[in-house]
Amino acid sequence: MAVSQQVFLRDAMRRLNLTRDVFAARIGVKRRALDTWLLPEGSLESRAMPEVVQRFVTEIVENEALLSKYAQSAQSGPLRDRIATGGKHQLLSVDQFTRETVEELCSLADIMQPIARRQKVSRVLEGAVLGNLFFEASTRTRVSFGSAFCRLGGSVCDTTGFTFSSMAKGESIYDTSRVMSGYVDAMVIRHPEQGSVAEFARATNIPVVNGGDGAGEHPSQALLDLYTISTEFSRLGKLLDGAHIALVGDLKYGRTVHSLIKLLGMYRGLKFTLIAPPGLEMPEHIVEQVAKQGKHVIEQTTSLEKGLPGVDVIYATRVQKERFEEGQDGSFTADFQVNKAIIDRCCGPDVIVMHPLPRDSREGAHDLSVDLNHDPRLAIFRQADNGIPVRMAIFAVLLGVETLVQHSMRDVTWDPPSHIGPEDAVFHGMY
Ligand code: NCD
Numbered sequence: 051m052a053v054s055q056q057v058f059l060r061d062a063m064r065r066l067n068l069t070r071d072v073f074a075a076r077i078g079v080k081r082r083a084l085d086t087w088l089l090p091e092g093s094l095e096s097r098a099m100p101e102v103v104q105r106f107v108t109e110i111v112e113n114e115a116l117l118s119k120y121a122q123s124a125q126s127g128p129l130r131d132r133i134a135t136g137g138k139h140q141l142l143s144v145d146q147f148t149r150e151t152v153e154e155l156c157s158l159a160d161i162m163q164p165i166a167r168r169q170k171v172s173r174v175l176e177g178a179v180l181g182n183l184f185f186e187a188s189t190r191t192r193v194s195f196g197s198a199f200c201r202l203g204g205s206v207c208d209t210t211g212f213t214f215s216s217m218a219k220g221e222s223i224y225d226t227s228r229v230m231s232g233y234v235d236a237m238v239i240r241h242p243e244q245g246s247v248a249e250f251a252r253a254t255n256i257p258v259v260n261g262g263d264g265a266g267e268h269p270s271q272a273l274l275d276l277y278t279i280s281t282e283f284s285r286l287g288k289l290l291d292g293a294h295i296a297l298v299g300d301l302k303y304g305r306t307v308h309s310l311i312k313l314l315g316m317y318r319g320l321k322f323t324l325i326a327p328p329g330l331e332m333p334e335h336i337v338e339q340v341a342k343q344g345k346h347v348i349e350q351t352t353s354l355e356k357g358l359p360g361v362d363v364i365y366a367t368r369v370q371k372e373r374f375e376e377g378q379d380g381s382f383t384a385d386f387q388v389n390k391a392i393i394d395r396c397c398g399p400d401v402i403v404m405h406p407l408p409r410d411s412r413e414g415a416h417d418l419s420v421d422l423n424h425d426p427r428l429a430i431f432r433q434a435d436n437g438i439p440v441r442m443a444i445f446a447v448l449l450g451v452e453t454l455v456q457h458s459m460r461d462v463t464w465d466p467p468s469h470i471g472p473e474d475a476v477f478h479g480m481y
Pocket of ligand 1: 190191262268271305306367368370406407408
């Protein structure tokens with residue numbers, strides 16, 4: 051402790067604005083014990099405060115500071131203005147967020163859960179139309195964005211692939227974007243070239259969401275990944291600050307990990323273990339950006355056996371063969387496969403295993419194994435389910451209706467199943 055025990059405790063009481071009695075109760079000690087810690091050092095009755103109490107008090111004070119900052123920021127205007135980019139209500143990169151704004155979005159996703167879990171309905175986006183423009187393969191991102199918009203009462207118009215769009219006739223991004231802006235109220239765009247979604251966004255004033263731009267970013271996926279980690283951690287009684295996260299697989303071309311590591315970097319004192327085969331390592335500029343964000347430990351290895359012990363989260367990814375350069379070799383070797391055997395060997399019962407999906411289930415691909423399907427540590431389907439509340443929150447924010455949602459909810463009129471997947475483990479499902 052840089053200051054004396056007395057100064058430390060007095061400062062904590064002042065910051066928390068608590069009397070001695072209430073402070074003692076708050077930290078769970080007898081008033082008498084607190085009094086002896088507050089006596090001048092060297093006096094006969096003075097006692098040293100246990101280190102565990104010091105750590106606990108530090109945590110309470112820091113959390114309090116965070117909460118008041120959060121309350122202040124919530125009062126400082128609509129979230130969409132605070133995450134705006136180039137003065138526009140668009141979501142192109144996780145760099146638009148701070149820890150406070152991310153946490154606000156996660157709280158909003160919590161508010162969306164009764165709708166996502168089919169207990170309530172809302173029509174706050176009635177009349178609004180979403181343009182889903184996907185120029186690259188997608189199942190969950192396209193459908194979950196569409197479903198999220200519909201569940202808020204809007205409608206969706208889709209276009210998929212280059213072949214069936216006018217881009218096949220040589221139309222520019224500028225023209226496509228401007229024309230679409232006349233037809234729809236928001237656009238989600240996925241495109242194989244890095245930076246292309248930002249180009250779409252420059253040509254319009256309607257909200258644009260980056261649904262993945264080549265090997266660039268995938269901000270909505272990272273937000274739902276972070277939301278998943280924090281909900282799983284609440285269940286397990288863990289904190290994100292100080293967590294140990296392993297990112298495994300194709301970290302070079304995988305855009306989900308590019309966005310996720312930057313978002314996680316906004317928390318405190320994380321340990322990242324980056325496990326990639328040679329040639330597929332995380333780009334250096336992203337590692338440097340995260341290192342600058344805070345006091346994180348970042349280790350890189352090519353071995354699952356070395357990297358996995360002690361991790362709280364394993365985030366596996368698919369080899370992005372479609373982004374390989376001419377002549378580059380594909381597929382992971384078997385020793386890169388995250389499966390039940392390695393997890394049982396290296397990790398504890400409360401590790402969580404994530405993957406943005408799709409996983410490559412073909413023979414020889416060695417992507418995340420299906421032998422974990424019945425293991426409650428596998429969070430991939432809970433993670434995919436979280437795509438709905440998080441994407442609803444994104445739309446509500448960008449279209450400025452987030453404060454209307456809570457009071458707009460009505461009970462559903464149909465009868466949804468209690469567990470949406472036949473093989474869901476106990477804490478899956480909707481209730
Ligand atoms: C990812 C993507 O498209 O970047 N999937 C997703 O959006 N959930 C990951 C991948 O394609 O491997």
